[in-house]
Amino acid sequence: MIAILVIVAALPIGLAIRNRMAAYLVYGLAFAHVYTFQTAILVMEWHNGSTAAFKDSRSTALLGDTLGYFVFTTIIYAAGFGLVTLGHWLRSRRQTPAHEVRLDA
Template sequence: MIAIVVIVLALPIGLLIRNRLGAYLAFAVIFAQVYTFQTGLLVMQWTNGADDAFPRSDSPELLDGTIGYLLFTSVIYIAGFGLVTLGHWLRNRHRPAADEVRLDSQQI
């Protein structure tokens, strides 16, 4: 779920929000909301007996699943910030700077 949100929203956030810090903050807030929802769903499934995301509580490898989940979500989070940065760079690539002096234009 968070991977889909990152793929769909991270680049447009970087393209649409002019301030880079604002774009990062917007992405972080959206990611936090979806991450919390996804984690809640996975925990509810785990309490009902599913062990796809987390190992069973009687498993001797209790932290293996949680560390893998942490690593996976951290990589997705970092990739999202990379896409926001890419979107911001693409937005500003074709725009001349406000204080740029054009030497090839003649002012009469």
């Protein structure tokens, strides 16, 4: 879910919102909202016996799995901030007038 958010929303947020800090805030809030629900769904599935996201609760590698999930989502989070920055850069580049060449001077 968070990967879909980054792919679908990060660049348009950077393009649509003029203030870069406001764009970062909107992206951060959207990511936090989706991340909360994604984590809750994964934990509920793990509690019901699924080992797709996390290993069995008796496993000693549970900390490693949790750390891996944290690292993976942090990389996705940072990539989203990069896309917001790229969108803001593209917006400012489109709004900057081209350099004018005057031949009558």
